Amino acid sequence: MKGKKTNLRDADCAIARALQATGDWWSLLIVRDAIAGKQRFGEFQKSLGLAKNILSTRLKKLVEEGIFRIEPDEESRRTHRYVLTPKGEGLGIILIAFWQWGEGACFKPGELKDTMVDRVKGLPLARLQLSAKDGRTLGPREYRRVEKGAHGRPQPGRRPPKRQAVRPVQ
Amino acid sequence: MKGKKTNLRDADCAIARALQATGDWWSLLIVRDAIAGKQRFGEFQKSLGLAKNILSTRLKKLVEEGIFRIEPDEESRRTHRYVLTPKGEGLGIILIAFWQWGEGACFKPGELKDTMVDRVKGLPLARLQLSAKDGRTLGPREYRRVEKGAHGRPQPGRRPPKRQAVRPVQ
Numbered sequence: 001m002k003g004k005k006t007n008l009r010d011a012d013c014a015i016a017r018a019l020q021a022t023g024d025w026w027s028l029l030i031v032r033d034a035i036a037g038k039q040r041f042g043e044f045q046k047s048l049g050l051a052k053n054i055l056s057t058r059l060k061k062l063v064e065e066g067i068f069r070i071e072p073d074e075e076s077r078r079t080h081r082y083v084l085t086p087k088g089e090g091l092g093i094i095l096i097a098f099w100q101w102g103e104g105a106c107f108k109p110g111e112l113k114d115t116m117v118d119r120v121k122g123l124p125l126a127r128l129q130l131s132a133k134d135g136r137t138l139g140p141r142e143y144r145r146v147e148k149g150a151h152g153r154p155q156p157g158r159r160p161p162k163r164q165a166v167r168p169v170q
Numbered sequence: 171m172k173g174k175k176t177n178l179r180d181a182d183c184a185i186a187r188a189l190q191a192t193g194d195w196w197s198l199l200i201v202r203d204a205i206a207g208k209q210r211f212g213e214f215q216k217s218l219g220l221a222k223n224i225l226s227t228r229l230k231k232l233v234e235e236g237i238f239r240i241e242p243d244e245e246s247r248r249t250h251r252y253v254l255t256p257k258g259e260g261l262g263i264i265l266i267a268f269w270q271w272g273e274g275a276c277f278k279p280g281e282l283k284d285t286m287v288d289r290v291k292g293l294p295l296a297r298l299q300l301s302a303k304d305g306r307t308l309g310p311r312e313y314r315r316v317e318k319g320a321h322g323r324p325q326p327g328r329r330p331p332k333r334q335a336v337r338p339v340q
Contacts, residue, residue, distance in 0.1 A: 008195070013284075014270075015198070015265050015269045017277070021275065024195075025189040035313075084311070090310050093270075097264040098184070099183075099188065102183075102185060102187045102191070105236075106188055113182065114182070114183075114318060116316075117314060118302040124303050126303050128299075128300070132291065133293050134291070139262075141262040143205075143266065143289060146285060147283055147285075148285045
């Protein structure tokens, strides 16, 4: 997987670099637990049931990537705390995107017992919605990548993709 | 990684199951390319520079997970097309969440040449925003997981997390 990491770190695509920086699925589950309030090695290990060496490697990478920073542990001199940085906190919205997709795609009706609510009023979260800057809501794939400065120039005759339609290769 | 897959498939967390279903980073990059219009094995391979056997395994898993379906290729009898299902199209919003996070977190100012625009008017996408059902916008980690039916019951005295604050373990 070494080649993959090298490639993605230098990729010209923000999705590819973001995937490289966040690491594998375990890393995102560590961030999930951190958002829920966990901060200590033992807490992550208990929650994830992960081998110590694997968890240790993941945490080290997340610190190197600036997603966590290390803070002293007021409760123990022998340990420290992993605290999400603002960069790490920004991953929270990616986790909600996964949660909302997973809710519908990976569970039978009634199977998922829990839901996500806001921390103040305890109300359910609204569904994340893709929209353009002028406020129009968009379908989940009604976007394309263009060079900066080229936006605002619609492609003549271009329409949003229809499901099942054969599209030419871009 | 076999243990991981088994664990996450049965997880009671929609994030964990979604991560399991989408597979590794390569799988999300395949979906990225499919949203951009690619459908054929050779097109994915050219875009990703991935070994044939690795790409083949990923595509097979994505079909098994119901993210792609296989369709005949009108242009060739020897090949077929991988077409995103509605479930697969739903991943588009996860990719935009990664793109928007990566834009700020993984590039120097001015380094990223491209941007994401909507397909009809070519306007930039709005930033994905977490919000509660009553419309209040939320910070990226101002959510928590509760049992369904328990929402609407705020935790007395509970406030949104402050950065750098030491939080009790939940």
